[in-house]
Amino acid sequence: MDFSENKSSELVRNFASSIKKRIEMKSNKIQPLYTKLTNGLYMPRLCYGTWQTPEGTIACQAVSDAIKAGYRHIDTAFDYKNEKSVGEAIRQSDIPREEIFLTTKLSGTVKTYEGAKTAIQQSLDNLGLEYIDLYIIHSPWPWEEMGKDFSQANVEVWRAMEEAHQAGKLKSIGLSNFDVADIQNILDHCTIKPVVNQSTRR
Amino acid sequence: MIDFCHRQSIVIMGYSTFCTHALLDKPEIQQIAERYGVSLPQLCIRYSLEHGVAPIVQSLNPTHIADNLKVDFSITNDDIDFLDKLPNLKSDKFGPSLPYEGK
Numbered sequence: 051m052d053f054s055e056n057k058s059s060e061l062v063r064n065f066a067s068s069i070k071k072r073i074e075m076k077s078n079k080i081q082p083l084y085t086k087l088t089n090g091l092y093m094p095r096l097c098y099g100t101w102q103t104p105e106g107t108i109a110c111q112a113v114s115d116a117i118k119a120g121y122r123h124i125d126t127a128f129d130y131k132n133e134k135s136v137g138e139a140i141r142q143s144d145i146p147r148e149e150i151f152l153t154t155k156l157s158g159t160v161k162t163y164e165g166a167k168t169a170i171q172q173s174l175d176n177l178g179l180e181y182i183d184l185y186i187i188h189s190p191w192p193w194e195e196m197g198k199d200f201s202q203a204n205v206e207v208w209r210a211m212e213e214a215h216q217a218g219k220l221k222s223i224g225l226s227n228f229d230v231a232d233i234q235n236i237l238d239h240c241t242i243k244p245v246v247n248q249s250t251r252r
Numbered sequence: 253m254i255d256f257c258h259r260q261s262i263v264i265m266g267y268s269t270f271c272t273h274a275l276l277d278k279p280e281i282q283q284i285a286e287r288y289g290v291s292l293p294q295l296c297i298r299y300s301l302e303h304g305v306a307p308i309v310q311s312l313n314p315t316h317i318a319d320n321l322k323v324d325f326s327i328t329n330d331d332i333d334f335l336d337k338l339p340n341l342k343s344d345k346f347g348p349s350l351p352y353e354g355k
Contacts, residue, residue, distance in 0.1 A: 088261045088262075096321060097265060097307065100310070101267070103310075115317050116317050119318040226265075237260065245263060246262060247253070248266075249254075249267075
């Protein structure tokens with residue numbers, strides 16, 4: 051008897067959770083174009099990526115085409131080595147800067163406070179922009195040391211990003227390729243919460 | 253990780269959210285795309301959006317760049333459930349940043 055009651059309450063719970071999921075999905079459809087981040091800013095949901103797009107005419111043309119087609123969120127990274135062209139395309143476009151959302155990333159090889167400060171300025175200089183909309187740590191470890199523990203280093207790097215955020219250089223800050231433990235480490239030590247985790251898992 | 257991020261209100265941006273090469277081998281997914289009158293990449297992008305993931309799409313082809321924005325349709329709950337139940341099509345971590353291009 052107890053067993054069947056437990057079973058039925060479990061079914062009810064599952065059903066309620068599935069209904070909740072559906073309602074959340076429906077509400078997502080109401081705002082298909084933008085996602086509100088926890089810092090109150092709106093991020094265009096569909097993002098144009100530039101990984102492996104070569105610096106120069108190709109990257110500049112591709113980003114111009116994307117902006118003309120209607121993308122308002124462009125994703126690059128210091129490691130993609132095309133920040134200059136991406137920035138050029140954004141600066142040359144007819145769309146006001148504040149309507150474009152630009153994401154770039156701190157190289158996974160930079161794991162010190164001072165290194166991060168320098169790298170943030172380097173990306174701003176490459177892009178030729180006054181500010182970056184979303185700046186994220188590309189990976190919790192340098193790729194060649196994948197899986198190694200850089201918890202303390204990531205907290206230091208995050209502190210540099212928080213300061214640049216407070217200085218207005220980075221509107222939002224986030225993470226990429228972080229797993230639960232890596233994210234929890236930042237949450238445990240941060241003043242400003244990450245707004246995004248960029249990931250390949252579906 | 254996705255559930256954890258949702259609980260923390262951390263938005264997931266997805267790259268390689270769906271491996272097109274794996275998809276191309278699946279005629280039933282092609283049939284779903286045909287039913288909606290969309291391409292496979294468009295179906296994949298919409299699927300990511302339906303899951304609250306902000307997808308990163310990539311192409312150097314101006315036609316595909318524009319097509320990848322045309323995702324203003326809804327996937328039925330039944331089709332989402334079907335796609336959810338497919339074996340994990342997680343692509344190579346260093347694979348192309350799909351969904352993009354029709355190939």
